[in-house]
Amino acid sequence: MKSSSAAAAVRARGPYQMSVRRWKEHITRFCVSCGLAVYAVVTLYPLIWLYLSAFKTNEEFYAHPFGLPQSWQWSNFARAWEVSGMGLSMLNSFIVTTLSLALTLLLGALAAYILARFTFRGRAFIHLLFVLGMLIPIHSTLVPLFMMMNQMGILNTYAALILPYTAFELPIAIFIVAAYLANIPKEMEEAALVDGCGYTGIFTRIMLPVSLPALATVAILGFLRFWNDFAFALVFINSPALKTLPLSLSVFATGYSTDYKLTMAALGMAALPTIVIYILFQEQVMKGMAAGAVKG
Amino acid sequence: MRAWTNKRSFITAGLTPALVLYTIFVIIPIFWSAYYGFFDWKGIGAARFIGLDNFVEALKDSVFWLSLRNNMIVVVASVFGQVPIALLLALLLKRGTWFQRFVRSAVFMPMVLSSVVIGIIWSNIYHPQTGLLNAALSAVGLEEWRRAWLSEPGIAMWMIAIPIVWNYIGPYLIMFLAALHSIPSEMDDAAHLDGATGLRKLGFITLPLIWDTLKVTIVLCISGSLKAFDLIYVMTNGGPAHATELLASYMYNSTFTVYRFGYGSAVSTLIVIISLLMVAGSQWLMKKEQR
Numbered sequence: 405m406k407s408s409s410a411a412a413a414v415r416a417r418g419p420y421q422m423s424v425r426r427w428k429e430h431i432t433r434f435c436v437s438c439g440l441a442v443y444a445v446v447t448l449y450p451l452i453w454l455y456l457s458a459f460k461t462n463e464e465f466y467a468h469p470f471g472l473p474q475s476w477q478w479s480n481f482a483r484a485w486e487v488s489g490m491g492l493s494m495l496n497s498f499i500v501t502t503l504s505l506a507l508t509l510l511l512g513a514l515a516a517y518i519l520a521r522f523t524f525r526g527r528a529f530i531h532l533l534f535v536l537g538m539l540i541p542i543h544s545t546l547v548p549l550f551m552m553m554n555q556m557g558i559l560n561t562y563a564a565l566i567l568p569y570t571a572f573e574l575p576i577a578i579f580i581v582a583a584y585l586a587n588i589p590k591e592m593e594e595a596a597l598v599d600g601c602g603y604t605g606i607f608t609r610i611m612l613p614v615s616l617p618a619l620a621t622v623a624i625l626g627f628l629r630f631w632n633d634f635a636f637a638l639v640f641i642n643s644p645a646l647k648t649l650p651l652s653l654s655v656f657a658t659g660y661s662t663d664y665k666l667t668m669a670a671l672g673m674a675a676l677p678t679i680v681i682y683i684l685f686q687e688q689v690m691k692g693m694a695a696g697a698v699k700g
Numbered sequence: 701m702r703a704w705t706n707k708r709s710f711i712t713a714g715l716t717p718a719l720v721l722y723t724i725f726v727i728i729p730i731f732w733s734a735y736y737g738f739f740d741w742k743g744i745g746a747a748r749f750i751g752l753d754n755f756v757e758a759l760k761d762s763v764f765w766l767s768l769r770n771n772m773i774v775v776v777a778s779v780f781g782q783v784p785i786a787l788l789l790a791l792l793l794k795r796g797t798w799f800q801r802f803v804r805s806a807v808f809m810p811m812v813l814s815s816v817v818i819g820i821i822w823s824n825i826y827h828p829q830t831g832l833l834n835a836a837l838s839a840v841g842l843e844e845w846r847r848a849w850l851s852e853p854g855i856a857m858w859m860i861a862i863p864i865v866w867n868y869i870g871p872y873l874i875m876f877l878a879a880l881h882s883i884p885s886e887m888d889d890a891a892h893l894d895g896a897t898g899l900r901k902l903g904f905i906t907l908p909l910i911w912d913t914l915k916v917t918i919v920l921c922i923s924g925s926l927k928a929f930d931l932i933y934v935m936t937n938g939g940p941a942h943a944t945e946l947l948a949s950y951m952y953n954s955t956f957t958v959y960r961f962g963y964g965s966a967v968s969t970l971i972v973i974i975s976l977l978m979v980a981g982s983q984w985l986m987k988k989e990q991r
Contacts (some may be wrong), residue, residue, distance in 0.1 A: 423809075440799075440800070441803070443789070446865065447869075450866075451821075453807065453821075466829075466830045474736065511721065514715075517714070522707070530719065537726040539979070540726065540972065541926045541927060543731070543927065543952075544730070544948075545729040545973075546951070547733055547955050547961060547964040548730070548968065551961055551965075552724075557964045558887065567724075569724035571721045571726050574718055608715075616802055634933070635930060639956060650815075653814070653816045657823065676811050679812065683817040690871075694874035
């Protein structure tokens with residue numbers, strides 16, 4: 405847009421004004437870029453500080469909060485891993501996240517396929533139901549879910565996390581996959597139907613492979629949500645053996661820990677998987693989460 | 701005929717698992733808590749019907765209203781923090797060079813972190829003795845500005861609003877960028893020919909064109925404020941003296957720490973009602989404003 409305006413200026417005012425204008429534009433653009441660079445550093449600084457501090461000694465942590473570590477203390481990570489029992493909580497998080505993802509993808513894709521491709525009585529109502537659920541503030545379900553799962557006897561099990569996680573992720577999963585399917589022509593399915601492929605066959609052999617990009621987005625969003633969840637884990641899990649990562653990290657929160665280097669090292673390790681996923685799949689994460697925010 | 705029954709059974713079999721799971725864990729809890737809000741129940745033994753007592757108690761509790769006020773602080777900080785910053789960034793990052801895409805990714809980064817991680821990082825930034833903020837103030841010679849950021853009731857809530865704003869600028873930025881990109885470029889050229897530049901162009905051309913997105917972001921700020929729980933739990937647990945209590949943390953603290961499930965249910969129901977009212981209210985206000 406700027407270059408086209410510069411071109412318009414050439415036509416209107418001749419070459420001399422053009423070069424002045426162009427200089428002005430260059431300078432403005434440079435200043436804006438500098439401002440943006442400063443903003444990016446400021447916004448990333450809490451993270452940069454986290455990772456730098458994770459390599460320091462405690463003395464350095466307060467004596468030189470802004471500098472680089474004098475010597476990089478890699479051993480902090482091993483100590484933090486041991487002290488916080490992170491092996492176990494990482495395993496728990498991994499199990500819960502994987503099973504929730506599998507369930508979300510399967511049920512979500514199936515429901516999305518049916519809602520997107522079939523017309524039947526009650527379809528509009530079911531659609532409305534899923535949209536409605538996205539208006540519910542998630543924390544207002546903590547108390548009733550606690551009471552319900554208490555009566556079902558599934559508190560303090562993996563199921564106490566997997567089932568609610570999946571249920572709350574279903575609307576966004578259905579929304580993403582159904583929106584994707586809306587742009588896929590129906591010819592392939594119709595041909596498959598004529599060839600004697602059942603609906604189940606169409607779903608597994610055509611719909612699942614075709615909607616792979618949408619399923620990938622659902623998986624990435626689900627991974628971030630499940631891996632990071634704190635509130636459900638806090639309320640529904642008591643047993644130390646079942647604690648997920650955010651829950652086991654929260655012991656560092658209470659001020660009970662004054663071993664800052666270990667706190668920082670533990671946080672750094674816990675955040676690493678999500679940061680890696682983010683760096684690999686930036687576009688999907690950003691678009692998906694923005695869409696998820698609008699819908700949920 | 702056979703095809704029809706086959707299709708019907710496929711639809712039923714395919715939808716039922718998702719629908720059952722969703723209904724049990726998302727829809728029923730809302731009605732469940734509305735129902736148990738009328739009971740006195742400690743988690744064990746029989747629940748005793750007490751009519752509207754829980755609701756009356758909540759509405760008479762000054763901490764409940766303090767929490768609501770704090771939620772409003774989060775809304776104000778979001779509407780006047782997140783939205784303008786995200787909009788400004790979107791205007792500056794519109795061209796999408798590699799550098800601009802990098803800045804955009806950096807701004808979005810906090811969204812992928814667990815709120816526990818964010819909470820602990822910021823608690824350490826605000827730490828009175830070893831915190832980064834006080835260290836920075838000392839470094840630039842503002843020694844007398846140092847304070848215990850999260851322990852002073854007057855400022856604690858605002859200090860917590862800062863990480864909330866920092867955390868959620870990303871998705872708003874993405875929404876604004878999408879909206880700006882959907883403006884046809886002829887519009888920009890026409891604005892230039894008419895001599896509209898800078899603020900005038902923003903006010904008369906850009907803003908009206910992305911008005912719908914702006915509305916959505918404001919509604920999201922309002923509904924999003926009710927979701928802030930983890931940060932509070934990690935950073936202050938509602939203290940000092942309930943100065944940073946939000947509705948969600950009030951609900952948590954008055955249920956699970958004292959085993960009053962009936963009361964907690966009533967508060968949960970109130971949160972649902974408040975949330976729906978605020979979203980409906982904000983949408984109604986903006987519709988009116990537009991006319």
